[in-house]
Amino acid sequence: MNENTKHQTPNTRKASSAKHQPRNDAADGTLVFGIWCFFGVWCLGLGVSAASGLKTRTQHVLDLLRLYESRNVTFIEPDGSWPMVWDRARDAHVWDAEGKKYLDLTAAFGVAAAGHANPRVVKAGQRQMNKLLHAMGDVHPHALKAELARELSRITFERWTVAADVRRRNPGRKGSVRLLTSAATGKTIFCNSGFEAVEAALKTATLASGKRGVIAFEGAYHGLGYGALNATHREHFRGPFRSQLGQFAHFVPFPEAGQASRLTQKTSDDPLKEIQEDRRDACPTRERVEDCIQRLFRREQIGAILVEAIQVRGGINIPPPALLPLLRRLC
Numbered sequence: 001m002n003e004n005t006k007h008q009t010p011n012t013r014k015a016s017s018a019k020h021q022p023r024n025d026a027a028d029g030t031l032v033f034g035i036w037c038f039f040g041v042w043c044l045g046l047g048v049s050a051a052s053g054l055k056t057r058t059q060h061v062l063d064l065l066r067l068y069e070s071r072n073v074t075f076i077e078p079d080g081s082w083p084m085v086w087d088r089a090r091d092a093h094v095w096d097a098e099g100k101k102y103l104d105l106t107a108a109f110g111v112a113a114a115g116h117a118n119p120r121v122v123k124a125g126q127r128q129m130n131k132l133l134h135a136m137g138d139v140h141p142h143a144l145k146a147e148l149a150r151e152l153s154r155i156t157f158e159r160w161t162v163a164a165d166v167r168r169r170n171p172g173r174k175g176s177v178r179l180l181t182s183a184a185t186g187k188t189i190f191c192n193s194g195f196e197a198v199e200a201a202l203k204t205a206t207l208a209s210g211k212r213g214v215i216a217f218e219g220a221y222h223g224l225g226y227g228a229l230n231a232t233h234r235e236h237f238r239g240p241f242r243s244q245l246g247q248f249a250h251f252v253p254f255p256e257a258g259q260a261s262r263l264t265q266k267t268s269d270d271p272l273k274e275i276q277e278d279r280r281d282a283c284p285t286r287e288r289v290e291d292c293i294q295r296l297f298r299r300e301q302i303g304a305i306l307v308e309a310i311q312v313r314g315g316i317n318i319p320p321p322a323l324l325p326l327l328r329r330l331c
């Protein structure tokens with residue numbers, strides 16, 4: 001029994017077979033009508049498949065997203081000219097769904113910093129997936145998790161602190177890790193996304209300082225979770241959810257390298273007031289940013305400053321080199 005007949009009752013099966021064995025005029029008419037219907041449907045089918053044959057793979061994918069992905073996730077130009085649909089990637093190159101090759105200057109948000117489809121990364125991933133894909137997160141640890149946390153500490157926190165001295169004084173000593181106290185090592189929280197990492201940092205700062213306030217920068221993007229969103233400056237992300245937010249962030253202007261000289265003189269004694277007046281044409285100097293932060297320190301309970309080393313979604317804003325050392329000093 002084929003797909004078309006298996007749901008038919010014996011009577012309908014009989015009727016349909018009768019259609020193909022005409023015995024009188026009426027049956028002939030039915031036959032002609034049936035053939036025309038069949039021909040019409042067949043032509044329609046051909047027309048649809050011809051039309052869909054004209055569709056590029058890119059258009060097909062974008063159409064699926066328009067139909068099935070929640071709004072406000074992938075930005076799609078109405079004429080389909082953006083985004084390009086990625087099909088595959090290798091080293092520094094990406095191919096789109098039409099087979100066109102591009103040079104990837106983004107390293108895919110840095111995820112492909114070691115190159116797209118780097119064979120060593122792929123092999124390591126395959127080997128691990130074959131061995132142990134999941135260890136229930138915070139329940140059952142595995143060796144690689146502990147070793148990765150140690151490496152992250154070594155290349156960051158320990159380079160800047162007393163731990164570096166311990167290692168320098170005990171080069172190559174196997175048990176030197178035992179010489180490190182817990183206070184001398186950096187600690188890691190493994191997260192699934194950028195906003196989660198930001199929120200982990202915000203929580204850590206609150207626990208350490210006992211203060212709820214956070215200083216963030218105009219133009220900042222820190223993600224869209226309900227914690228990180230407080231410190232994301234863009235109104236169209238934050239506005240619709242404002243009533244549900246803790247609103248603990250205070251924004252100060254982000255100084256840009258090479259543009260500070262545009263501001264020749266202060267127009268107000270209160271830099272915060274100037275910012276509230278939205279003088280966006282005047283790029284703030286590092287000194288004014290420091291003024292703003294010092295004032296907030298006096299007025300609010302500030303437990304953290306959250307900053308992007310380079311603002312990206314805010315428009316590729318590069319701060320003067322002195323900004324990060326200044327923030328470190330203020331903290």
Ligand SMILES: Cc1ncc(COP(=O)(O)O)c(C=O)c1O
Pocket residue numbers: 192193194195196198221222223224308312313
């Ligand atoms: C600086 C910065 N912080 C946080 C995020 C949020 O990351 P995610 O989208 O993975 O939550 C982004 C994402 O673009 C980002 O650029």
